Every structure is written in C-alpha cells, then in structure tokens.
Amino acid sequence: MRVVNSMPILVWSAEPNGMVDFLSENWLAYTGMNAKAALGAGWIAVIHPDDIAPSLKRWKDLMSTGTAQSAEVEVRFRRSDGQYRWFLVRACALRDQSGAIRSWYGTNIDIHDRKLVEDEIRRSEASLGAAQRIGNVGSFSWSRQQEAFQCSEEFYRILDLELGTPVTLQRILDRVHPDGRFRVMSLRDKPITTTDEHENRLIMADGSEKVVLVKISRTDSADGTFEYHGAIADITARRRGEDALAQARADLAAVARAASMGEMAAAIAHEVSQPLLGIMANAELSIRKLSRKPTPISEATQAIGRIIRDANRASEIVRRLRDLYSDREPTHEAFDLNEALIEVLELSRFDLEQEGITVDRKLSSQMGQTAGDRVQIQQVVLNLLRNAIESIASNPGSRRSISIHTYKGEDRISLTLEDSGAGFQPEQSRKLFDSFFTTKPNGMGMGLSVSRSIIEAHQGILWARNNDRGGATFGFDLPAVARPKTSRPSS
Ligand code: ADP
Numbered sequence: 001m002r003v004v005n006s007m008p009i010l011v012w013s014a015e016p017n018g019m020v021d022f023l024s025e026n027w028l029a030y031t032g033m034n035a036k037a038a039l040g041a042g043w044i045a046v047i048h049p050d051d052i053a054p055s056l057k058r059w060k061d062l063m064s065t066g067t068a069q070s071a072e073v074e075v076r077f078r079r080s081d082g083q084y085r086w087f088l089v090r091a092c093a094l095r096d097q098s099g100a101i102r103s104w105y106g107t108n109i110d111i112h113d114r115k116l117v118e119d120e121i122r123r124s125e126a127s128l129g130a131a132q133r134i135g136n137v138g139s140f141s142w143s144r145q146q147e148a149f150q151c152s153e154e155f156y157r158i159l160d161l162e163l164g165t166p167v168t169l170q171r172i173l174d175r176v177h178p179d180g181r182f183r184v185m186s187l188r189d190k191p192i193t194t195t196d197e198h199e200n201r202l203i204m205a206d207g208s209e210k211v212v213l214v215k216i217s218r219t220d221s222a223d224g225t226f227e228y229h230g231a232i233a234d235i236t237a238r239r240r241g242e243d244a245l246a247q248a249r250a251d252l253a254a255v256a257r258a259a260s261m262g263e264m265a266a267a268i269a270h271e272v273s274q275p276l277l278g279i280m281a282n283a284e285l286s287i288r289k290l291s292r293k294p295t296p297i298s299e300a301t302q303a304i305g306r307i308i309r310d311a312n313r314a315s316e317i318v319r320r321l322r323d324l325y326s327d328r329e330p331t332h333e334a335f336d337l338n339e340a341l342i343e344v345l346e347l348s349r350f351d352l353e354q355e356g357i358t359v360d361r362k363l364s365s366q367m368g369q370t371a372g373d374r375v376q377i378q379q380v381v382l383n384l385l386r387n388a389i390e391s392i393a394s395n396p397g398s399r400r401s402i403s404i405h406t407y408k409g410e411d412r413i414s415l416t417l418e419d420s421g422a423g424f425q426p427e428q429s430r431k432l433f434d435s436f437f438t439t440k441p442n443g444m445g446m447g448l449s450v451s452r453s454i455i456e457a458h459q460g461i462l463w464a465r466n467n468d469r470g471g472a473t474f475g476f477d478l479p480a481v482a483r484p485k486t487s488r489p490s491s
Contacts, residue, residue: 010077010087010108012043016101018063027108032080048076048084055089062091063101074115077108085112129153136234140167143227144188158212158234160204177201177209187228192218199235211239271317271350275310282306320347323375334481335374337413338363338406344381345404348389352402355393360403367408369481372458377478380454380462383447384417384474390440391421391472398422398470408480416475423466432464 010027014020019040028035031046038045044052055075062071071091076084087108093101129152132138138155148166149155156163159175169188173181180200187196195217202210216230282303289300320343345352345359352359370377388402399420407414424432424439431437433452438445448462455462460478467473 009110012106012108014091014104014106016063016103018059018104021103030079031077046078048078051075059091074111075108085110086115087111133157138232139230140232141227141229142187143225144191145225155232158210158232159202175202175204177203183214187216191226192216192228194218210234210236212236268318268321271321271347272314274350275314275317278310279307279314282310317347330373330376332372333374334369334371335377336367337370337377337415337478338367340374340378341381341404341406341415344378344385348382348385351386351389355389355400357389357392357400357402360401361405362403363406364408364413367406367413370413370458370478371481372478373454376454377458380451380476381415381417383451387447387474388417388419388421388472391419391423393421395420395422409477411480411482412477413480414475414477416473418467418471418473420471423470423472424464426466429464429466433462 008026010030011022011024012020012027013022020043021039023035023038023043028038031038031043033042033046036042044056047055055073058071058073073089075087075089077087078084088111089106089108091104091106094103094105096102132152132154136154136158138158139152140149140155142149148168149172151167153163155167159167159172161167161171161175165171169184173184176184177200183198183200195215197213197215199211199213202212204210211234213233213235214230215233216228218226218228220226286300286303286307289296289303341361341363345361385402392398392400392402401420403416403418405416405418407416428437428439433448434445435449436445437449448464452462455476455478458478460476462474462476464472464474
C-alpha cells in the first residue's frame with residue numbers, strides 16, 4: 001500500500017458494480033476530498049461538469065460489456081485549489097477463474113501540460129491551415145527515403161486530391177501538365193542544391209487547368225540525407241487577371257494604332273498637298289514651254305527640276321510620317337534633340353500656317369546629345385505641338401504663338417513648349433496625364449499618357465503648368481549623353 005501511495009499517479013479501485021472502494025492518498029491529497037465523501041460515487045463531484053456525462057457513459061459501457069480488459073479516457077479532475085487538470089484515466093478489470101469481474105483497478109495520470117501543448121499545436125496548425133486557405137498556398141515536405149509526401153490540407157485542395165490519401169510522386173505527376181512533368185521528375189533524379197522556384201500547370205480531374213508557383217528549398221542532415229520543404233501557390237486567378245490586362249493593353253495599342261493610321265492619313269494629305277500642287281504647276285509649265293517653238297529648253301529643264309525636287313520632298317514627307325507612326329521596335333541611339341525637334345516642326349508646318357501660328361524657337365547651341373528612341377521622342381514633341389495648336393485654335397482672339405526652348409543643364413537636357421492657348425483648369429492638372437482624360441469632343445485622351453510613359457522610359461520627367469499670361473507650358477527633361485557635341489544653333 002505504501003508503494004501505491006507513493007507512486008506519482010493517482011490510484012483507485014472499484015467494485016464490479018462501479019462503486020469506488022479505494023482511493024490512494026495522493027488522489028485524496030490532489031482533490032482535497034476526504035475518503036468518506038469520495039468513495040462510492042462521491043468522486044464524481046470533482047470531475048469537470050463537461051466531462052461527467054461522457055466519462056460516466058464510458059464507465060457504464062465498460063461495466064455492461066465487460067469485454068475490454070482495459071479502457072482509457074481523458075477527464076478533467078478538480079484540484080484542491082479549484083483548478084481543473086487533465087488526466088488520462090485507465091481502468092482495468094481483475095477477473096476470477098470463471099472470468100467474472102472481481103474488481104476494477106485504475107490509474108489517473110496527469111497529462112495536463114502535454115494536453116496544453118497538443119492544443120497549442122492544434123490551434124497553430126488550424127491557423128496555419130486558415131492562412132494557407134486564405135493565401136491559396138499549400139506546403140509539403142519530401143525526402144527520397146519516403147514514399148509519400150507530407151502535405152498540408154491546402155496542398156490537397158490545390159491538387160484536388162482526396163484528403164488523407166497518401167500523396168506519392170506518381171499522384172502528383174498525374175496532375176501536372178505533360179509539358180511540366182520533367183520539373184517534378186528532376187527533383188528526384190537531379191536534386192536541387194539549395195532552392196528552386198518555377199511555375200507549372202496542373203490539369204484537374206475535370207480537365208480544367210490551374211497555374212501554380214512552386215518554391216522548394218533543400219535541408220541537408222548530418223547523415224548525408226536531405227529533405228525538401230516547399231510551398232505551392234495557386235496563381236490561376238492572378239494569371240487570368242494578368243492575361244486580361246495584357247489583352248486590354250494589346251486592344252488599346254490596336255486602337256491607338258488605328259487612330260494613328262487615321263492621323264497619318266490626314267497628315268500625309270496635309271503635308272504632300274503643297275508639293276503636289278507645285279508638281280502640277282511645274283508640269284503644266286513644262287508642257288507649255290515644250291510646246292513652244294523654238295523650245296526654251298533651259299526653262300523647261302528648270303521646271304522639270306522643280307518637279308523632281310517637289311516629288312522628292314513629297315516622298316520624304318511620306319517616309320518620315322511613316323517612321324513616326326509605324327509600329328516598330330524601340331531603338332536606343334544617341335541623337336540631337338534640336339535636330340529631331342526641327343523635323344517635327346517641318347512636319348507640322350502646314351497645320352501651323354493654316355492656324356496662323358508663329359513659332360519662336362530658342363534652341364541651345366550647347367545641346368549635346370541624348371540617348372534613346374529618337375522617333376518616340378519625336379512622337380512626344382509632335383503630340384505636345386498638336387495639343388498646343390489645338391488649344392490656340394480653340395481660343396480665338398489669343399496671340400497665336402508658340403515658344404519652344406531647349407536647354408542644356410549639367411547632365412540633363414530639356415525642352416519646353418509654351419503656347420498662348422486656353423490653358424487648362426488647375427484642378428485638372430493631375431488628370432491631364434491619365435489615360436482617356438480628354439476635354440476635346442473627338443479626343444482620345446491617350447497622347448499625354450503615352451508621352452509621359454515614353455519620357456519616363458527614357459529616365460525623364462514630363463510636366464505641365466499654366467502660364468501667368470495665359471496658355472500652358474509643357475516640358476520634359478532627359479539625361480544628356482556624357483560626350484558633348486555642338487549642335488545646330490538656334491535659328
Ligand atoms: P487628347 O488630345 O486626345 O485630348 P491628350 O492626352 O494629348 O489627349 O490631352 C489630354 C487633355 O489634356 C486634353 O484633352 C486637354 O484638356 C489637356 N491639354 C493637353 N495639352 C494642352 C494644352 N497645350 N493646353 C491646354 N490643355 C491641354
């Protein structure tokens with residue numbers, strides 16, 4: 001009995017009918033009950049109210065069936081200070097030779113601390129599971145010594161596998177798109193050294209496709225073996241969004257191209273009309289001269305020379321406009337911003353003349369070069385110039401002038417274009433560069449947004465402000481190329 005009382009577990013025994021007839025001293029010390037009150041069925045008073053019904057049911061089942069040699073149940077017992085602690089209760093039947101139960105013996109082992117740790121693990125697993133569900137990320141680990149992968153619930157969900165079934169390499173391969181199977185196989189055949197990240201496609205049982213991002217890292221053990229730990233993220237929705245965005249961009253580019261085609265046709269019509277008129281006039285003059293007797297050969301030759309000059313000019317205009325509007329690969333080369341600007345002014349000469357707008361240009365003679373896509377920068381200048389012309393045209397009675405300046409700073413060059421148009425509403429200054437922002441009845445609202453992207457892609461800044469004396473100024477700066485080169489001076 002001394003042994004029983006000094007064991008670090010609580011010991012008890014009961015009659016075949018379940019009435020407790022012995023409780024060890026440490027049982028009584030733990031609960032603070034006296035033996036008289038606890039024996040029989042009095043011990044029920046120290047069981048946690050939530051555990052009474054299930055534990056009594058177990059106890060009764062055990063006695064009525066009497067089949068089990070021993071049984072286990074987890075129950076909370078109240079300590080003398082009022083705190084409930086978890087115990088593992090084991091009961092075992094002592095039988096006589098005929099097999100009839102003579103008495104029950106039981107032990108209660110304190111498992112409270114272990115249980116708390118288990119609960120904590122369960123809770124953190126549950127919150128990890130929730131985080132994985134929310135983030136659409138599953139986790140797994142695998143070593144080559146193991147047949148099956150250790151996988152989180154979310155891993156099963158992403159691969160659409162039945163929860164709890166062993167996840168073998170073959171079952172994973174069955175889900176992976178044939179084009180991506182080698183990536184999975186190579187994990188086994190050619191182990192990664194540290195980490196690996198790749199995208200793969202999965203084919204679900206119903207034929208639908210998923211895109212997943214897989215990240216794996218390798219952990220080596222002292223015994224030379226290693227284990228993979230990985231995460232798999234379902235990025236199907238994100239990828240669909242990106243595809244839709246790419247499609248929208250392509251559509252937008254197509255719209256912009258179609259619009260530029262229209263603009264190009266209009267510009268060609270404008271620009272070549274003058275040389276064509278010249279060609280017509282000189283052709284008629286040549287016919288007149290050639291039909292005269294005696295034929296004034298040198299005058300006829302001069303008129304034909306002018307025809308050739310105008311025809312060349314027309315074809316040059318068409319070539320430049322085609323360059324400006326064509327859907328070409330961006331280039332990167334050093335170029336002179338002044339020269340690029342002068343070409344744009346020449347292309348817009350007809351529009352400027354038609355609107356009666358004079359251009360005042362002050363171009364830095366120390367300009368040097370900038371690097372980038374010359375034609376794209378010309379598109380920006382052309383767009384700023386068109387906007388300035390349209391703003392002046394919509395503002396009758398204004399001075400009808402545009403000033404263009406270029407400057408050379410220490411390592412930047414810049415261009416400003418000041419017009420005498422209507423200016424913009426101060427509250428619109430932030431929106432001007434937004435796609436589709438336009439105040440024009442037939443505007444597209446793409447010019448400034450595309451211009452800003454072009455300038456930013458060249459490490460520059462495009463800005464706008466209203467002038468004190470009316471109209472707006474738009475400007476940009478670009479990095480200067482280190483090697484200076486004297487450019488064409490201002491005219
Ligand atoms: P769009 O010319 O098709 O409207 P933009 O992106 O080139 O597209 O211009 C957007 C808007 O910015 C114009 O509709 C206009 O309201 C304003 N804007 C652009 N340039 C000027 C300017 N020089 N003066 C006043 N407002 C301007």
